[in-house]
Amino acid sequence: MIMSRKNMIGAVLLAILAPQLLPAQQQQMTLHNVSGETFDVPLRKALPVDAPRVRYPGFKQETLILKAGTVRREGAMPLPCDILLERDIPIKLRDGVTIYTDVFRPVNEENCPAILAWSPYGKEIGGQMLDDVPMRSGVAISATSGLEKFEGPDPAYWVAHGYAVVNPDKRGAYMSEGNLLYWGHEDALDGCDVIEWIASQKWCNGKVGMSGNSWLTVSQWFIAAEQPKHLAAIAPWEGFCDHFRESSHRGGIPMPEFPEMIAETFSSAHGMLEDQPRMIVEQPFMCSYWEDKAARLENITVPAYVVASYTNSVHTHGTFAGYRRISSEKKWLRVHDSNEWYDYYSPENVEDLRRFFDHYLKNIDNGWEQTPKVHLSVLNPGGKNIVNRVENEFPLARTKYTKLYLSAADSSPSTSLPQKETISSYQSESRQPKVTYRFRMTKPTEITGYMKLHLWVSAPDHDDMDLAIKVEKLSKDGKPFFDPTGATIAATGYMRASMRQLDTLRTTEAEPYYTYTTEQKLKPGEIVPLEIEIWPMGLMFDKDEILQLTVEAYRPAAAAIPFGSARISIPKEGYTYQPGNNVDLVTLGGNENQCADPKEVVTSPATHNAGKHCIYTGGRYDSYLYLPVIPEK
Known part of the structure; x- marks a missing residue:
């Protein structure tokens, strides 16, 4: 058969573009574990950054002074002090990939420690917010400033107490380059790169802590296990440590419902998303991939403030296992009786965490190390819960x-x-x-x-x-x-x-x-x-x-948190504004049913x-x- 010149050119172009035209579930990337062993994982599309559901506030490299008394959104806590904000700072990772971060820090030039919040949820606003959850899980809008990333520390509080808060968009998230990864050795190395970058900044005192719950806790187990030189303390606030055993395949049953719901909220301008929901149904046995999703907890030696609860359907087991298995000689466990978000943002708990960070990130002699090793809650439905009972260990030796x-x-x-x-x-x-x-x-x-x-x-x-x-x-x-x-x-x-x-x-x-x-x-x-x-x-x-x-x-069981549904209004310019002022606002969000490609949605197997x-x-x-x-x- 003789092919015309036009058809021949078309065939050549098709051959060149073929890898990009394959269905997303057939595209793959190669990852490696701590031993250097490689394995291929499927990729899927992520939402574009202009999708309403991901609530991306835009890319803008600028330095601002956020004035005390201003707000990020109506009803949020006014800023207690002036804050220096550097937006979309580029950080080059070890393989040349560039990611972008926001840094909130005190306006003076004195050295301060930093708290890193590692997740793909957005530097602030983003595809998941407490506003999407019924009754904001008990956390009032006025309880935080709105500068925080989802499940992360509130910069307004921490900057007022002499800390910097670093909120990156990790590899592949939003405008950061590369494919968006879940936890594992390679993602942990990215976190280490950022910790060392933070420590090298002239405003940093060389000490970095990590804080946050859920994804941000899981990240701490993995990153701390790599032992980055300048990581000085961690505060894992409810998060699993072995994805296969504690989340995706509890008891050996594939459970992609919750991971699929989360995957549909992610956004990437340059890359694709590691298709972990597909791995759940296609790799139902322990393998190199799933072994890489189990944190090497015994490698963790830095001081740790660990917070757990009994009623989290995803994180309960992993948080207790994390506390028990890490090798840190200085570790504390507090078991609460509410929910992870309410507990994390409760003022008395934020103050307690600051005592911990003040001691290990600022070298303040505040008596923290005399804190009892375990504060335990015991639930009493229909009666009064026991809260903060002092114990020496968990599980209890007198059981x-x-x-x-x-x-x-x-x-x-x-x-x-x-x-x-x-x-x-x-x-x-x-x-x-x-x-x-x-x-x-x-x-x-x-x-x-x-x-x-x-x-x-x-x-x-x-x-x-x-x-x-x-x-x-x-x-x-x-x-x-x-x-x-x-x-x-x-x-x-x-x-x-x-x-x-x-x-x-x-x-x-x-x-x-x-x-x-x-x-x-x-x-x-x-x-x-x-x-x-x-x-x-x-x-x-x-x-x-x-x-x-x-x-x-x-x-x-269906996982149906309406992430992306809440409509959030923020100023078009200036980042924050004086409450009551008439400023131009842009409204983000409002479409929780949007997904990158309906054909890639992973459903529960029989x-x-x-x-x-x-x-x-x-x-x-x-x-x-x-x-x-x-x-x-």
Whole structure:
């Protein structure tokens, strides 16, 4: 066949452009881990910077003095002092990629320490804001200045106390060059580059701390593990440390719903986005990629102020694990009883964090090191929570573990193994595929720490099963308790039966640890024991109140936080303005349903549930709930 000159030129151009024209899920990039091993990961499109949902306030390299008393937006806290703002400062990373950062610092030229907030959420405003969350999660607009990036420290407070706050757009975010990465060795090296850049600035005293919650906490685990020279202290405020085990594949079940929701909010002007939701469904076993998403916590030696809670469905386990496993000799844990955002911006907690940073970033002798190592909360739904109880460690050394043996469904567990064997079952596709067990407390009881469920099961109609476990407190008359959002207050666990293989070196009596490297399908008629990890919890029970255990067929839950929906008005020029002045404003946001490419959206894979699930108790089948009971001091 003879090809015309025009068609030949077109074919050549098509060949040159082909990599760019492939569907995003087929485009890949190569990453490497700390050992130098390389692996390919898929890429997807990110939203453009002019998409309403990402609320990008624009690229503008300028230096401003933000005057005391001015505001960033209507209703926000007025600035308590003058602030020097340097916008969109370029930072060249080790491989030549340029990213951009905002720096808020005192107007004088005295050296000061800096606090780094590392995330892809925008230097301020951005695609995720508390305004998108119902009731702003209890944080009033007036509680912060609006200069902070989402989940990060408020520059207005910290600059007023002699600190700089550095808010970068990490690699690939907004106008920063490159592809946008999740956590891992390469992203951590980027963070190290920025820390060393900060320390080299003439205004810096050479000491850098890190602060923030969620993504900003996860980043701290990874970056601190690389031991950058000028990182002096960290404050991880709720964040997982092993993405596979604690977020994407709890119990071996792929759970892309929450990561997909977050991925759809990201924006990049120059690159693409590491398609982690796709990796969740395409790489369901532990591999080099997922090993790179587990922080090397034992490498962390800097002082650490760690904050955790029992009720965060993403971060609870990882925050406690981070505190326990880091090698820092100077580390503190505080367990609160509210939510991560409310706790992070509460004035008394900000003041406490400043005492920590004052000591380690400013060398102020303020007695911080005499602070008790652990401040613990214990939840008491229907009553008064215990808050800030002083302890020496976590888990508590005085814990008395107790086995509650299960018998027939809807019956009361016992502290002794029932002799009679029973089988309880449900149809996994039914409207209420579950069984429950209730234990009425005979005296006031505290349960605080790690739980597990040892459960004998079979799936007569299938070769696998996905289970969801819930441990909660009920009132004396059997009614559940709810938090302010309407959710039940419960400790949870998940397990795919075929992923039950334990790592015998890391498993303890109270804490199962799975390999996730092999699949053990159920054989017809096979009855197997599962060791199901239940995340840490602290619960108080009064006499006659009820502990309820629920075993049910797992079903994916939609993640539907309307990020990008709130409309935020800020000044077109000048950054801040005097409250009440008539200034030209630009309004950002208002489209939470926008995504870069609907064809790239990752949906939940089918569960491994089909037909009947059977639970075996009593006699040969010692199914039990393992409880951490805490005696009084």
